Amino acid sequence: MSMITADTALLLGLALALGAGAVSFLSPCVLPLFPAYLSYITGVSVKDIQEDRSAPVRRKLLSHALVFLAGISIVFVSLGAGASFVGQWMQDLLTGDSGLLIQRLAGIFIIFMGFFVAGWIQIPAFMKERRFQYTKSTTSFAGTFFVGVGFAAGWTPCIGPIFASILMLAAAQPGQGLLYTIFYVIGFAVPFLVLTFFIGSSKWLVRKSGIIVKIGGVLMIAMGLILFLGLMPRIAAFLLDLISDSWLSKLG
Secondary structure: OHHHHHHHHHHHHHHHHHHHHHHHHOOOOOHHHHHHHHHHHHOOOHHHHHHOOOHHHHHHHHHHHHHHHHHHHHHHHHHHHHHHHHHHHHHHHOOOOHHHHHHHHHHHHHHHHHHHHOOOOOOHHHOOOOOOOOOOOOOOHHHHHHHHHHHHHOOOOOHHHHHHHHHHHHHHOOOOHHHHHHHHHHHHHHHHHHHHHOHHHHHHHHHHHHHHHHHHHHHHHHHHHHHHHOOHHHHHHHHHHHHHHHHHHHHO
């Protein structure tokens, strides 16, 4: 049963990482600039991106979007692997219940970042963009890849705190840290690719992006509290019992 509970806790953490990636993309820092990014990496005008439904344009958008996301993924996953390594090293170095200590520190950090993402506190250091600038002279997959790397290297007011929280989660649970980062990347990539085909929907999402980010901030605070209080196993056990009871009632 403890193994099943641990697996349920892992699935819960992966779901939260997936949602964090989606919130990062749907944030006011990224989503409104989405058409401009597509135009920059493909060389297709914003007007043609929004109006041209032809197969060649769609193929160009999709291929460059995939290469752009590959550049982002390499940076994010590398940072996640590094955070997991540091977290494991700290647990091996410290004596006593070091895992619980790191988990509680990660919880405090995630709570703090949740308040920032929701807009309830201001941190000037996170309000500035620190981005590697890459001038794309021609449309090429190599150029698109480096634009993705440059995008991932930037700590914007929305992406930075959310991804930093995922890194802290990876450090607190180094055994699953790389998985959390991968699911964060998937959460970021899926809406990016979906909106590449349905870019007209981004106008509606832009209007709702502020609400989406506030909800994400509240979920970050909740996750931080769960980590700090060590409630993940209890919540996992509760969800497992809930699912089991539901299946038993259906069978009965």
